[in-house]
Each structure stands twice: as structure tokens, then as C-alpha cells.
Amino acid sequence: MPIFISYSQQDRKFVDTLARNLVAAKHHVWMDRWELSLGDSLTAKIEGALTNADAILVILSKNSVESEWCKRELSAGLMRELEERKVVVMPCIIDDCKIPLFLRDKLYADFRRDPDAAFNLVDQSLAKISNPYQGRIEQPRFHTDWSVDWRPNEDGAMLIRWTFVDHGHDWPYVILSECNVLCNAAASKALKAAQRKSEHGHFMERVLETITEKFEFNPLKEPIRDQFEKFVAWSATDGNYEYQILITYRRLGVDNGMDTVVHIDNNLKLAQKHMVQIMSNPSRSH
Numbered sequence: 001m002p003i004f005i006s007y008s009q010q011d012r013k014f015v016d017t018l019a020r021n022l023v024a025a026k027h028h029v030w031m032d033r034w035e036l037s038l039g040d041s042l043t044a045k046i047e048g049a050l051t052n053a054d055a056i057l058v059i060l061s062k063n064s065v066e067s068e069w070c071k072r073e074l075s076a077g078l079m080r081e082l083e084e085r086k087v088v089v090m091p092c093i094i095d096d097c098k099i100p101l102f103l104r105d106k107l108y109a110d111f112r113r114d115p116d117a118a119f120n121l122v123d124q125s126l127a128k129i130s131n132p133y134q135g136r137i138e139q140p141r142f143h144t145d146w147s148v149d150w151r152p153n154e155d156g157a158m159l160i161r162w163t164f165v166d167h168g169h170d171w172p173y174v175i176l177s178e179c180n181v182l183c184n185a186a187a188s189k190a191l192k193a194a195q196r197k198s199e200h201g202h203f204m205e206r207v208l209e210t211i212t213e214k215f216e217f218n219p220l221k222e223p224i225r226d227q228f229e230k231f232v233a234w235s236a237t238d239g240n241y242e243y244q245i246l247i248t249y250r251r252l253g254v255d256n257g258m259d260t261v262v263h264i265d266n267n268l269k270l271a272q273k274h275m276v277q278i279m280s281n282p283s284r285s286h
Contacts, residue, residue: 002030004053006073008063132278142168173253187241208272220265
């Protein structure tokens with residue numbers, strides 16, 4: 001999901017520079033002037049962006065702390081923090097101003113003294129929500145950490161690997177699963193070309209789409225009854241691209257005497273959703 005920037009229009013010169021630098025650093029930024037079109041409902045659009053944003057960068061200045069509109073955006077962000085119990089609001093100070101009470105105990109990026117260090121702090125803090133190649137999937141009873149890597153094998157064919165670790169809040173064990181995808185010559189060549197143009201993420205998202213099409217009619221929910229690694233394998237095609245898919249899964253930790261079900265299809269679908277959301281940043285130049 002995008003990063004929302006809350007600011008006063010009087011600070012637009014600073015914010016334009018910050019937003020462009022964030023886009024250059026591969027972050028997905030939502031800016032009102034970039035996203036709103038003639039006739040759009042200003043309130044509805046901003047409310048939707050505030051609700052769906054993974055982070056809200058609050059630009060603190062003499063102008064913004066006096067702005068009623070900025071106060072409303074800050075209040076909405078802080079309310080989300082209370083409800084979701086996670087950091088949503090990230091303050092950035094650009095001039096000497098009175099810091100709002102509820103932000104005073106937060107670490108902030110101080111652009112007054114060292115703009116480069118401040119930007120690096122923002123960049124690092126946003127990395128966890130702007131990296132399309134790894135993440136955490138939160139569920140009510142458990143969460144899943146995942147990442148994807150890729151490399152050529154001994155024959156030069158590209159191998160893509162998604163790794164998932166399911167942690168239950170009350171489970172005495174974890175579930176480790178991997179989805180290994182071996183590309184044929186045409187797909188390997190296309191992936192290498194995409195990598196040279198920094199477009200490999202879109203290629204791998206398309207691979208995931210090809211894989212998850214199978215699950216529309218054949219969900220992949222597998223039982224685990226012991227410590228031994230299990231696997232399922234099949235092949236898939238996308239035009240001239242062919243993929244050999246091998247999925248392995250196993251349980252690690254304490255045996256509680258009960259069977260476990262691993263939802264491999266759901267993990268892959270959610271990883272695909274994450275990649276799509278992160279990489280949906282418009283390519284237009286702002």
C-alpha cells in the first residue's frame with residue numbers, strides 16, 4: 001500500500017523534493033496533487049488514502065501545525081495506531097515548530113540539521129513496507145514471514161524460490177514451506193533481461209500469477225502429521241515460458257500430537273498480493 005504524506009500546501013516545495021526522492025528509492029508514495037483529478041471528492045479520496053496507507057509521513061512545520069486539515073489527518077493516523085497497535089505515523093520536522101503532544105515521544109526525522117541523515121532514516125524506516133521481495137502476512141491466529149530469492153543453477157536456468165515460515169501465536173512449532181520454480185530457457189532469458197532493467201519483480205509476480213491460477217479449482221491445503229518433509233510438484237506454462245514447480249513443507253518444533261494443515265495456496269496468493277501492491281507505484285515522472 002502507498003505511503004501517505006500529510007503536509008501544508010505552503011511546504012509543497014520541500015514535499016515535492018522529498019516525494020521524488022522517495023519514488024527514486026522505490027517507495028510507493030500517495031500525493032494529493034498526483035492522484036486527484038478534476039471533479040474528485042477531496043474528502044473521500046484523502047480518507048481512502050489515509051485508511052489504506054501503510055505509513056503516514058507527517059511533515060511538521062510552522063505551517064502544518066496550525067493547519068486544521070493537517071490536524072485532522074494526524075488524528076486519523078494516530079487513531080489507526082491505537083486500533084491496529086502498530087506504527088503508522090512517522091513524523092518529519094522541517095523547521096522550528098511546536099510538536100503536537102502525541103508525537104513528542106516518537107523518534108522523528110529532523111530535516112533541519114542534517115537533511116541527508118533524515119532522509120536515510122525515512123528510507124530505512126519505510127523499507128519494511130516498501131520491499132516487494134519479503135514481508136509479514138498477519139492473520140488473527142498466526143503470522144507468516146516470507147521472502148523470495150532467485151539465482152541461476154549449474155545449467156544457467158533461473159531458479160526462483162519463495163520461502164514461508166508460519167508462526168502461530170500459541171503454537172509450539174513453526175511450519176516451513178518453499179515454492180521452487182525452475183524456468184525453461186525462454187523464461188530464464190526473459191527473467192535475466194528483466195533483471196537488467198530492474199523489472200524482475202514484475203516478472204516474478206507474473207510467475208506467481210501463473211502458479212496461483214491452479215488454485216482457483218484445486219486449493220493447495222496439505223496435512224502435516226510428522227517431522228518428515230513432504231512435497232508436491234507440477235508444471236505450468238505461460239506462452240513460451242515453462243516452469244517446473246516443486247513445493248516442500250514440513251513442521252519444526254514441538255510435536256503436540258495433532259495434525260497440522262499448511263495453507264500453501266493462501267501464502268502464495270498473499271505474497272502475490274503484496275508484490276502487486278508494492279510494485280503498483282505509477283511509473284510516470286512527477
